[in-house]
Amino acid sequence: MSTFLMPPNDLRNLPHWDGAKRGVLLLQRCNGCGHFSFPATAQCTKCHQTDSDWVEASGLATVESFCTFHKAYWPELKASLPYTVIQVELEEGVSFMSNITGLGYPDELKIGMQVKACFEAITPDLTLVRFSPANRS
Missing domain, CATH: 2.40.50 (OB fold (Dihydrolipoamide Acetyltransferase, E2P))
Known part of the structure; x- marks a missing residue:
């Protein structure tokens, strides 16, 4: 049995990995300015707001x-x-x-x-x- 390097266990990016299991590419989108991010961030890199959702890309x-x-x-x-x-x-x-x-x-x-x-x-x-x-x- 081969071993595979697993990605870091990062709860912030869990929606991405869950989406991939369903065959959907999800990105974090800022609810303030609409800027997309991946990997996920605690706050928007453009407007610095902390409110975001995961949306299908x-x-x-x-x-x-x-x-x-x-x-x-x-x-x-x-x-x-x-x-x-x-x-x-x-x-x-x-x-x-x-x-x-x-x-x-x-x-x-x-x-x-x-x-x-x-x-x-x-x-x-x-x-x-x-x-x-x-x-x-």
Whole structure:
């Protein structure tokens, strides 16, 4: 059985992880100014209000940057080599770090590529948000 690095047990971001289990990408939105944040913050980084809700994001994004790792910095990742980490900008203006799926790696991944959120159940308690090309099913 393989071991998986679990994300930090951060109650502030629990709605995000619960949403991912349901196949929904949730972002924190300030009730004062409407600014979106992820990861969650105690107060809005734009207007500093503390009142916010979690709302469903479109899941549509643009690849801003990516990096392919050929070295496992954690033993749990050794079996995944090489793996690519992408940074996307969601339609809502939030930068999000993840992985890409559904590509004939590596030459198909391009900065500026349109992608959409998809969900991968890793364990019964953990579903990760990944991204796949928006123009593919």
